Amino acid sequence: MKKILSALLVGFVGLSADDRLLEIMHLYQKQGLEVVGQKLDSYLADKSFWAEELQNKDTDFGYYQNKQFLFVADKSKPSLEFYEIDNNMLKKINSSKALVGSKKGDKTLEGDLATPIGVYRITQKLERLDQYYGVLAFVTNYPNLYDTLKKRTGHGIWVHGMPLNGDRNELNTKGCIAIENPLLSSYDKVLKGEKAFLITYEDKFFPxxxxxxxxxxxxxxxxxxxxxxxxxxxxxxxxxxxxxxxxxxxxxxxxxxxxxxxxxxxxxxxxxxxxxxxxxxxxxxxxxxxxxxxxxxxxxxxxxxxxxxxxxxxxxxxxxxxxxxxxxxx
The missing domain is CATH 3.10.450.50 (Nuclear Transport Factor 2; Chain: A,)
Structure with missing residues (x-):
């Protein structure tokens, strides 16, 4: 809101800061809060306002008004990165190799062994699973709205750990993303139940x-x-x-x-x-x-x-x- 008010003040060309504030007060006095709100809305609808707002922000992975955590998976390496985003400043917490599904491209059908490509929300954490899935799993909302309207099927796409008994010979998952248990546990301690997104892509990410x-x-x-x-x-x-x-x-x-x-x-x-x-x-x-x-x-x-x-x-x-x-x- 402070940024918006600053933009509004600048909008009154040729006036000092005090005069600009006085002008806003007069606008409020004569025409009411609704008119002032409409003026502020006009700034939010102006591309130049957002260009200034984003000027010194890290925006490769988008724009976030609230603090967020972000997983980014590259299916082609494969790898998984973990970021914290606060005030749109990006901090990489860690990155590692990962296991993903064997099928390249989009996930389209139940059981097609593909890790989906897109943007997903982490909806919950699961514990006390079969030892094959490691210490815990973060559940995604696949299929999301985009997938559903594209008539893509399947479910149960998780970010999970490795088998607790150490017996994992497969180089791929059935569509999930798997990383080492100590690293996954460390991410859980950072998240503490906070919201997180997962971005998955293949070969090249276009920021x-x-x-x-x-x-x-x-x-x-x-x-x-x-x-x-x-x-x-x-x-x-x-x-x-x-x-x-x-x-x-x-x-x-x-x-x-x-x-x-x-x-x-x-x-x-x-x-x-x-x-x-x-x-x-x-x-x-x-x-x-x-x-x-x-x-x-x-x-x-x-x-x-x-x-x-x-x-x-x-x-x-x-x-x-x-x-x-x-x-x-x-």
């Missing part, structure tokens, strides 16, 4: 650029602005013609559904927080990004609350020809 992240973040708030103001045509322009919603609804059906919702002419208050934007590796080498954030949504009719929700929102977006579009949403 996110500050330009790309600025585009995605500013587009996110432009989309929110159109949504809040009930600008249906502008809102729909953020969606890719090949868009699919989490339940399989395609672009045309989604457009008709949203047209009915927008026709209610509800006043909306929408707030985004805890935003993460992560480059999404894929075998088509498209510039895809996984965007996840907390969304507080309230709608009003005749000044009465008509709908309220507080949930985690997931978007998969694509950058093509310098345009950001939503290809999947939940």
């Amino acid at each position: 996110s650029t500050k330009e790309e992240l600025s585009m995605v973040l500013s587009s996110l708030f432009q989309w929110k602005e159109a949504w809040t103001r009930g600008d249906f045509e502008r809102y729909m322009r953020f969606y890719n013609p090949n868009f699919t919603r989490y339940d399989g609804m395609k672009f045309n059906a989604f457009k008709e559904y949203k047209k009915r919702v927008f026709a209610k002419n509800e006043k909306k208050n929408i707030a985004f927080s805890s935003i993460s934007v992560i480059p999404y590796p894929n075998s088509q080498n498209k510039r895809l990004f996984y965007v996840v954030f907390d969304q507080d949504y309230k709608a009003y009719q005749q000044n009465k609350l008509s709908y309220s929700s507080n949930s985690q929102k997931e978007l998969y977006v694509e950058i093509e020809n310098n345009q950001v579009s939503i290809i999947m949403e939940k």
